[in-house]
Amino acid sequence: MRIETKLKAGRYLVKASLNYVDGRIFIKFPFNRILLAEVKAMKGAKWHGFEEPPRKVWSVIDCPRNQFQLDYLQKKNPYEPYDRDLVDVATERPLYDHQKLMKAHALTRHYCIFACEMGTGKTLAAIEVMEHAGLQDHEAWYVGPKSGIRAVNLELDKWQSRVRPRMFTYRGLVTHMRSYSGTAPRLVIFDESSKIKTPTSQRSQAAMHLADAIRAEHGEDGYVILMSGTPAPKTPVDWWNQAEVACPGFLKEGQVNKFKKSLCIIEERQSITGGVYPHIVAWLDDENKCAICGQYETHERHWVTGDHGFVKSKNEVERLYRRLKGLALVLFKKDCLDLPEKQYKIIRVKATPSIIRTAKLIAKTSRRAIEALTLCRELSDGFQYTEEAIGTEQCPVCHGIGEAMVKIPKDDIDPMKPLDVNSDDFIEKKMMCDTCGGSGEVRKFARSTDDVTSPKDDVLLEIMDEHEDVGRLIVWGGFTATIDRLVDIATKHGWTVLRIDGRGYYGVGADGNTLDANELLIAMDASHPRRKELEEEYPKLCVIGNAQAGGYALTLTASPTEVFYSNSFNGEARMQAEDRFHRAGMDTNRGATIIDLILLPTDQLVLDNLMKKKRLQDLSMGELNAALSDDKELINVR
Numbered sequence: 001m002r003i004e005t006k007l008k009a010g011r012y013l014v015k016a017s018l019n020y021v022d023g024r025i026f027i028k029f030p031f032n033r034i035l036l037a038e039v040k041a042m043k044g045a046k047w048h049g050f051e052e053p054p055r056k057v058w059s060v061i062d063c064p065r066n067q068f069q070l071d072y073l074q075k076k077n078p079y080e081p082y083d084r085d086l087v088d089v090a091t092e093r094p095l096y097d098h099q100k101l102m103k104a105h106a107l108t109r110h111y112c113i114f115a116c117e118m119g120t121g122k123t124l125a126a127i128e129v130m131e132h133a134g135l136q137d138h139e140a141w142y143v144g145p146k147s148g149i150r151a152v153n154l155e156l157d158k159w160q161s162r163v164r165p166r167m168f169t170y171r172g173l174v175t176h177m178r179s180y181s182g183t184a185p186r187l188v189i190f191d192e193s194s195k196i197k198t199p200t201s202q203r204s205q206a207a208m209h210l211a212d213a214i215r216a217e218h219g220e221d222g223y224v225i226l227m228s229g230t231p232a233p234k235t236p237v238d239w240w241n242q243a244e245v246a247c248p249g250f251l252k253e254g255q256v257n258k259f260k261k262s263l264c265i266i267e268e269r270q271s272i273t274g275g276v277y278p279h280i281v282a283w284l285d286d287e288n289k290c291a292i293c294g295q296y297e298t299h300e301r302h303w304v305t306g307d308h309g310f311v312k313s314k315n316e317v318e319r320l321y322r323r324l325k326g327l328a329l330v331l332f333k334k335d336c337l338d339l340p341e342k343q344y345k346i347i348r349v350k351a352t353p354s355i356i357r358t359a360k361l362i363a364k365t366s367r368r369a370i371e372a373l374t375l376c377r378e379l380s381d382g383f384q385y386t387e388e389a390i391g392t393e394q395c396p397v398c399h400g401i402g403e404a405m406v407k408i409p410k411d412d413i414d415p416m417k418p419l420d421v422n423s424d425d426f427i428e429k430k431m432m433c434d435t436c437g438g439s440g441e442v443r444k445f446a447r448s449t450d451d452v453t454s455p456k457d458d459v460l461l462e463i464m465d466e467h468e469d470v471g472r473l474i475v476w477g478g479f480t481a482t483i484d485r486l487v488d489i490a491t492k493h494g495w496t497v498l499r500i501d502g503r504g505y506y507g508v509g510a511d512g513n514t515l516d517a518n519e520l521l522i523a524m525d526a527s528h529p530r531r532k533e534l535e536e537e538y539p540k541l542c543v544i545g546n547a548q549a550g551g552y553a554l555t556l557t558a559s560p561t562e563v564f565y566s567n568s569f570n571g572e573a574r575m576q577a578e579d580r581f582h583r584a585g586m587d588t589n590r591g592a593t594i595i596d597l598i599l600l601p602t603d604q605l606v607l608d609n610l611m612k613k614k615r616l617q618d619l620s621m622g623e624l625n626a627a628l629s630d631d632k633e634l635i636n637v638r
Helices: 033-040 064-073 099-108 120-134 146-158 169-181 202-221 236-246 257-261 316-323 352-367 369-380 457-465 480-492 517-523 531-537 573-578 601-618
Strands: 002-009 010-019 026-029 058-061 109-117 140-144 166-169 187-192 223-225 264-270 274-282 328-331 342-348 383-394 405-408 426-432 441-451 473-478 497-499 504-508 541-546 561-566 594-599
Touching: 002 033, 002 064, 002 169, 033 058, 033 064, 099 109, 099 120, 109 120, 109 236, 120 146, 120 187, 120 223, 140 146, 146 166, 146 169, 146 517, 166 169, 166 274, 169 202, 187 202, 187 264, 202 236, 223 236, 236 257, 236 316, 236 601, 257 316, 316 601, 328 497, 352 369, 369 383, 369 601, 383 480, 441 480, 457 473, 457 480, 457 561, 457 594, 473 480, 473 573, 473 601, 480 497, 504 517, 517 531, 517 541, 573 601, 594 601
Parallel strands: 109 223, 109 328, 140 166, 140 187, 187 223, 342 594, 473 541, 473 561, 497 541, 561 594
Antiparallel strands: 002 010, 010 026, 026 058, 264 274, 383 441, 405 426, 497 504
């Protein structure tokens, strides 16, 4: 099928032809730099001028995202559904105004993102959307992390939801989609949608396949809703695939790497193996940075070395907030709820001479920086992992044969040439296995924990004593062994513990007896109807967990304090965990205090890294953007 049309190139329209052949769209137009850039940004863009025979034409994949962009270039305005006024909604439940806004956003857009801070009540808004849409149980699917499913089930019971969606973890969705051949549901909710931020992961592909099926089968009657309080936990690039699942083509860049290049300055650097890799020089998050090198105007590259003149950049990270307008509803608690600000407190714990000597020895004897960092983090938490040989097992490389196929160079390698073991310069040869030394067996190790104690323990016990009158506390740790130590400390001092880590949810009484984890979760929800009853049953209750396992979806508003005994480098887990107790239902008089215990410099290093990640996400969500009052500037910003 061939279509003669005009495509938008800046302020002008350029004559063009679109030819749909074998799953591709061939686009022919007179040379125009602006239009050429638009075509290059599309998915699967290809120039056919170097083929045999050469054809002076570009082609792109025939898919919904490219059709969306071509509609925009033809001035058909595919963004129109995202510019509509929100529908009026009514509710029988006592919703906050911002929850009514979420409900209206979903019922108007149908395919959208709730980028709403943790604690703003996304789950209740989602329940309202399912009921308002008149869905049957089998027509609604909920996909989320394991902890999220547990929390949402409790919320469904709490609010007596008339719709009980089919529940999947992201791993469960991947397994289910491999064999599922029925009708697509009318609605799917992807909770903690940052889990599908990577386009190549299996769960992201399963989510994309499901969302495409809903669009194809149900059209405007379908719903794809992504929800996350931390949509970009590592970098602003994390937005791309989530926007793609919600609405393919809403962001004009057809590949995540093209999107990444629009947000930062990248240069090719030589790797230690001889190849090259893209290195992020600087994020374009400040218009006072140079668009060429990413440095500020006062940097020596602009006035000493004279590499280049200073070229003012655009704040592309902040502009991303405007580009997502209509698709993503961004809400912050400070704008929605009358809650006290979170108070951050750092307690610097004095290290003992023994701890200092051990830390210096680790730094001196470790072969790699990452090894020293990990060992020092363990030391700060009062333990050291050790590997103990417990026998032998089959070599995983040669599978017990004692020999393995190895690629070796035919001739001497040119040190200036990038190393590529898959090139014709290398041949495969069977040689003795380096891993097992030809024996076919390797030693088998079991990990054990050596307790070295930590001065942070005494500080934690003081905090627990201070919270005995409240009877509720939250403590996060960075390692499994940390969680085990903290549970032991808490139970020995008379606290009931809800332990949350990669092994699951476990309730432990001060006497060591196993308790119902769901009951303890309810006891940590200050607004639950059974809260008073459970206060008497569990007068002192402490949630102790790993933020990566328990930092999502839970409501722990009964505690006025969170203690980060230690952190990992996972920025999303930290940001999510911080808001487990800072939400509607909390005791506004007691406030919300977050305490970090710092013993060694490595503790501060990890915390600083987490704060940098939080700043980038806040910028992409528009928190650092002053009031954007002129709506005309925000429409169709691609």
